[in-house]
Amino acid sequence: MSATEIHDPNRRDFLYIATGMAGVVGAGAVAWPFIDQMRPDASTLALASVEVDVSSLQPGSSLIVKWRGKPVVVRNRTEKEMKDGEAVSLNDLKDPIARNANLASDAPATDANRTTPGKEAWMVMVQVCTHLGCIPLGQEGDFGGWFCPCHGSQYDTAGRIRKGPAPENMAIPVYQFISDTKIRIG
Amino acid sequence: MSEGHSTYTPKTGIERWFDARMPLPRLIYDSFVAYPVPRNLNYMWTFGGILSIMLTAQILTGIVLAMHYTSDTNLAFDSVEKIMRDVNSGWLLRYLHSNGASFFFVAVYIHIFRGLFYGSYKAPRELLWILGCIIYLLMMATGFMGYVLPWGQMSFWGATVITGFFSAIPLVGNWIQELLLGGFAVDNPTLNRFFALHYLLPFMIAGVVVLHIWALHVVGQSNPTGIEVKSKTDTVAFTPYATIKDAFGMIVFLFIFAYFVFYLPNYLGHPDNYTVANPLKTPAHIVPEWYFLPFYAILRAITFNIGPINSKLGGVLCMFGAIAMLFLVPWLDTSKVRSAVYRPWYKLFFWLFVADAILLGWLGSQPAEGSYVFMAQMATLFYFAFFLVVMPVLGLIETPRRLPNSITEAVLEKKNKGAGGHPAGAVSAPETKG
Numbered sequence: 001m002s003a004t005e006i007h008d009p010n011r012r013d014f015l016y017i018a019t020g021m022a023g024v025v026g027a028g029a030v031a032w033p034f035i036d037q038m039r040p041d042a043s044t045l046a047l048a049s050v051e052v053d054v055s056s057l058q059p060g061s062s063l064i065v066k067w068r069g070k071p072v073v074v075r076n077r078t079e080k081e082m083k084d085g086e087a088v089s090l091n092d093l094k095d096p097i098a099r100n101a102n103l104a105s106d107a108p109a110t111d112a113n114r115t116t117p118g119k120e121a122w123m124v125m126v127q128v129c130t131h132l133g134c135i136p137l138g139q140e141g142d143f144g145g146w147f148c149p150c151h152g153s154q155y156d157t158a159g160r161i162r163k164g165p166a167p168e169n170m171a172i173p174v175y176q177f178i179s180d181t182k183i184r185i186g
Numbered sequence: 187m188s189e190g191h192s193t194y195t196p197k198t199g200i201e202r203w204f205d206a207r208m209p210l211p212r213l214i215y216d217s218f219v220a221y222p223v224p225r226n227l228n229y230m231w232t233f234g235g236i237l238s239i240m241l242t243a244q245i246l247t248g249i250v251l252a253m254h255y256t257s258d259t260n261l262a263f264d265s266v267e268k269i270m271r272d273v274n275s276g277w278l279l280r281y282l283h284s285n286g287a288s289f290f291f292v293a294v295y296i297h298i299f300r301g302l303f304y305g306s307y308k309a310p311r312e313l314l315w316i317l318g319c320i321i322y323l324l325m326m327a328t329g330f331m332g333y334v335l336p337w338g339q340m341s342f343w344g345a346t347v348i349t350g351f352f353s354a355i356p357l358v359g360n361w362i363q364e365l366l367l368g369g370f371a372v373d374n375p376t377l378n379r380f381f382a383l384h385y386l387l388p389f390m391i392a393g394v395v396v397l398h399i400w401a402l403h404v405v406g407q408s409n410p411t412g413i414e415v416k417s418k419t420d421t422v423a424f425t426p427y428a429t430i431k432d433a434f435g436m437i438v439f440l441f442i443f444a445y446f447v448f449y450l451p452n453y454l455g456h457p458d459n460y461t462v463a464n465p466l467k468t469p470a471h472i473v474p475e476w477y478f479l480p481f482y483a484i485l486r487a488i489t490f491n492i493g494p495i496n497s498k499l500g501g502v503l504c505m506f507g508a509i510a511m512l513f514l515v516p517w518l519d520t521s522k523v524r525s526a527v528y529r530p531w532y533k534l535f536f537w538l539f540v541a542d543a544i545l546l547g548w549l550g551s552q553p554a555e556g557s558y559v560f561m562a563q564m565a566t567l568f569y570f571a572f573f574l575v576v577m578p579v580l581g582l583i584e585t586p587r588r589l590p591n592s593i594t595e596a597v598l599e600k601k602n603k604g605a606g607g608h609p610a611g612a613v614s615a616p617e618t619k620g
Binding site: 035038039040041044064066068069070071130131132133134135136148149150151152164165166167 | 349350364367370371372466467470496498501555
């Protein structure tokens with residue numbers, strides 16, 4: 001049979017296309033579980049919310065709790081630290097978005113938007129540098145907020161990036177005050 | 187194989203029996219005994235063999251270490267200490283493996299610089315070069331994941347920083363990062379998958395090495411003059427000439443390796459990795475293994491936004507771009523002359539590039555502050571300029587020195603100049619790189 005001969009589709013043509021289609025769909029269907037298993041599993045995803053007692057935190061001090069494998073800082077800011085945060089103009093910020101999971105995703109990064117109404121002294125924040133994931137040191141740096149020792153990012157007292165390679169303000173997780181001295185994170 | 191015909195003649199009955207069924211002895215004879223190699227190869231050409239030895243050694247020590255190691259975040263650090271203290275000869279096997287990784291990279295860097303100096307990547311060896319680049323990439327992935335396994339502070343924070351690169355990718359970055367980590371931070375799922383992949387990748391390297399050697403045996407080896415083999419007098423047989431030279435190079439290399447294993451076993455490591463990983467505390471100064479330092483310096487050099495690309499993505503792109511440059515070298519170099527021996531300007535820039543790479547490595551080990559940042563930015567600029575400006579432009583404007591007509595002519599010229607101190611046919615006269 002010549003290769004150029006034109007003929008009506010026969011059984012072999014049908015089987016060729018049908019096998020090919022089944023092969024492609026099958027390969028895709030089998031590939032997905034191999035990728036899917038890499039994603040965070042159910043135990044990791046289980047929304048482990050943490051409750052923190054903050055009654056012992058004096059102004060100027062902070063504590064760290066572990067939430068979803070990451071450190072979350074709770075910092076009771078002093079009057080001066082709050083004033084420093086409020087005095088910053090939005091134009092001076094490298095990242096003007098609040099990055100607060102409790103607010104709309106485009107809320108501006110004012111000092112008030114980085115905290116919770118009525119509890120402006122309290123910063124609750126995932127203390128992970130937005131550059132490459134190091135843990136910044138608290139109460140340090142040029143702005144009195146946080147300083148990342150890895151690549152030199154500087155954050156102010158509201159956890160907003162002011163200097164260095166980090167692109168974003170540190171993230172604020174979903175949290176609420178369930179009493180005056182207790183915070184639920186997550 | 188490049189000769190296109192086999193000179194193997196089976197002598198015994200069993201050889202004839204095999205040759206008619208599966209001619210493996212013929213393949214070995216043609217590849218490692220009769221295979222013609224250029225007669226002027228210097229010791230820079232022994233690193234291919236040295237790398238094969240190192241890969242084999244890493245796989246062997248790795249397999250036995252895996253028999254004693256536990257990839258669970260609660261047990262990993264202690265299981266490594268158990269290997270060091272309790273397992274018979276465990277300390278030796280672990281030091282061989284950890285220093286072996288470093289010496290594997292020492293050899294691969296010399297091998298790559300050899301290729302850059304003598305223009306080994308030029309047609310028809312582009313594919314051979316690219317296969318080598320793929321091996322290098324796989325080596326980096328393997329080395330990185332292996333460093334995570336002891337679950338020390340540097341393991342943990344190195345893994346955090348390096349997987350953090352992927353979060354720089356717009357839109358899908360976080361999804362990819364979570365896919366790699368199996369969670370929101372480096373944790374038990376991360377350690378487990380890194381162990382599985384660290385065991386897999388060396389065998390993938392071995393597979394690409396087979397392709398690398400296959401491609402090498404099709405096009406033949408390059409040589410210090412960069413002139414192709416033209417006649418039989420340009421070559422000598424692989425055995426005994428290259429065999430003994432490779433073996434001697436290997437032994438010298440292994441002596442230096444052994445010195446580190448026995449006398450400086452932790453010199454190339456970091457003391458912080460003898461502290462168990464703590465997700466709540468970052469070490470004061472995160473540094474990767476020494477063989478990643480030049481790229482780490484490039485990553486940190488980008489502290490400014492480039493148009494719509496923020497500094498973080500810019501740093502990651504430059505770091506990967508620095509490796510991507512190697513893949514493009516066969517097409518970036520426009521010179522018709524292969525070897526830097528006959529290219530005075532390229533030779534100068536080559537050594538400046540070597541100095542630049544070492545400078546970047548040193549800067550990568552320093553904190554990213556003050557004048558170090560500026561120096562790293564300048565060194566990064568030169569790194570890219572070498573590939574993107576010097577290589578293409580130099581090939582067009584440089585006047586190369588006169589090339590000898592053949593390898594034989596080059597060898598005889600050299601011999602006459604050197605007052606003929608060597609016996610005729612001595613191919614293993616150590617050549618200087620110049």
